[in-house]
Amino acid sequence: MAELLDRLTQDHRHLVRVLDLLDDLLDRFHAGDEPDYELMCEMLEYIESYADQVHHPNEEDIFDRLRAHTDERYPVLDRLTDQHLQLTRINKQFRQSLEGIVHEEVLRRDQVEVQGRELVEALREHLDLEEREAFPLARERLSAGDWERLLATTSSHEDPLFGPAGRRRFHTLCQYLTERDRL
Template sequence: MHYLLEKLQKDHRNLEKILDLLTSQLDHFLAGRESDFDLKIELLEYMEAYADQGHHPLENVMFSAAKSRVADRADLMDRLIQQHQELAQLTRTFRNSLENIYQGGVMPRDELEVQGREFIALQRQHIDLEEQEAFPLLDEMLEEQDWAGIIDQSPSHADPVFDKPDKIRFQTLFDYLSRAGKQGASPVA
């Protein structure tokens, strides 16, 4: 498997950790238990800062480059690119809702739950579609010259939590992950 696909799979494992943590925080909030709004907002900021600005643009370059090689599955590549735009909009909408509540705004819990559950479910479905259908197809169909072109066009964007930590911007997230690590607990417990 090409190293770019391996990198994207690693990103997916990290994104799944973020989605697990967000699910846990959302469950706590909706059950009326203590929930950390700073953490939830930082989780969405991370999704915007990395998934929407680094991870998905790299995939878009790959999917666009692959369309001519996978003509019978070009619709899959187009669908994934379109999903990236939709997921970015869902991220912004959900983050804005969380920030509004944090700043004293009013929103019915069931409306927030629908936004949160939809966001998480669609992110997971998207990751599954890429892992199960797109990545194996890319690995099989793309050749070295294709990968060289993809590398030349690829955005350079480091993961601000898992690769090049930005401990100022994501302080609440780092504190949470650090506490969970010291307690030997899962970061989503």
């Protein structure tokens, strides 16, 4: 029934793998290493092109259906909607800073690290809140008909990293993820 929720939960597992890798890179950055900025930019491009443009909008469709379902207010949904906007902003800002470094603009390393940590922390907290509160609420309140309508209307873009085409577009990131799994 809630096939869409299963897909979104699977997306979360994938995003956590990307965040774990980003955490490793930020640790190395903190220790003074020069990380692979282009790899980091690829990660942010993935988050932007899939999480921000496909995954979160799919969730917004579910939240809207929940809101339309009843007169009851769900403050957690409003909080998550705000977080969707904030996450897009944090991601863009961090990506611009990284691209600045790649193009040899002078940026303070500690500020770049703070931005990266902010993104990782905000996204982890967000995924957790959805799984703890919003997804169970949707499972409980939405009917089979709701899920059918949602499946018919939500965009089902393929995941550009973990889907079959991912190896082409995010080649470097894909390699790093595979190597990390071997450790």
